[in-house]
Amino acid sequence: MKEIGLALGGGGARGICHIAFLEALDEMGIEVSMISGTSIGSLIGALYASGLSGVDIREMLNNIRFKDIVEMVDLKLFGSTSLFKGQGVKDFLQKNMPVHTFEKLKIPLKIVATDFWAQKQVILENGDLVSAIMASICIPAVFEPVLRDQHVLVDGGIANNVPFDILKEHSRTIVAIDVAGSVVVPEDTKKPHMVENLMLSFEILQKALLDEKLKYSCPDIHVKPSLNDIGILDFQKTKEILASVEDDVIRFKKNLEILVGENEKGRALWHRLKGIFGIRSSGRSSVL
Secondary structure (H helix, E strand, O other): OOOEEEEEOOOHHHHHHHHHHHHHHHHOOOOOOEEEEEOHHHHHHHHHHOOOOHHHHHHHHHOOOHHHHHHHOOEOOOOOOOOEOOHHHHHHHHHHOOOOEHHHOOOOEEEEEEEOOOOEEEEEOOOEHHHHHHHHHOOOOOEOOEEEOOEEEEEHHHOOOOOOHHHOOOOOEEEEEOOOOOOOOOOOOOOOOHHHHHHHHHHHHHHHHHHHHHOOOOOOEEEOOOOOOOOOOOHHHHHHHHHHOHHHHHHHHHHHHHHHHHHHHHHHHHHHHHHHHOOOOOOOOOOO
16 A cells, blocks of 8 residues: 555644544554644644554543643743743653654654744754644744744744645655634624634634645645634643544545555556566555
8 A cells, every 4th residue: 555644734722633533543554654743733743653542642631630731831921922931831742752852753754833034834854853843833922932953933834734745755645634623603793802813813824825735736635624613722622622523533534445445456456467567666666
């Protein structure tokens, strides 16, 4: 079967649902050859790339205590760059990540961040893992930007919220999980409050960029759960988020079964043709 590249998109708390799709891959015995991740997708992707299963990641999430959350919420009362320092989240990652460098991951991982001053996407794939994750999840004005290798890095979602395109050179089959979600329009017209104004404006730009990219390039499987009315900071809705994608997971598994079946047929045909025409293998088959 083709090597499968897995792209995990950003979406704040909505990204918790990535876990359900990872569990589906595990249940089907499908191995991923490379992962790319943006924002929450970089965090979940790093955990999975370290060797944890989908179930392991779910258990880790369930074991987060109220004390852990309090320690991660480090407000900057008089800060000029962000609401939170981000040190609490960084300390939590340092404590709970199974590995701390890209080189020790079991699955190659590409993390997307945005270079603030250069105004472009940055792909992080070596060295310190925690600082790369922190850079990718740094929502502007919410978390303190990350200084890494003399660059000021912020949320990867600004440049590339569903980074399936960066897997094209490395994976023959690409699966993308887009957790941007949907907004339920209120019945009564109202102005958004300050946080809604900031977050939804950010998400409108992300959607426009992704829609434009999809005109020219598409993943083999593109999953986009509706995640209706789940806010980017609604981490308290873990059970609701996971439950809401159950039907999406069923469809995802069916699509994977079709893809795997087609791949197996293609591979069998290729081996038959090699035998008939005496074609030597080049080390990597040109078909599934």
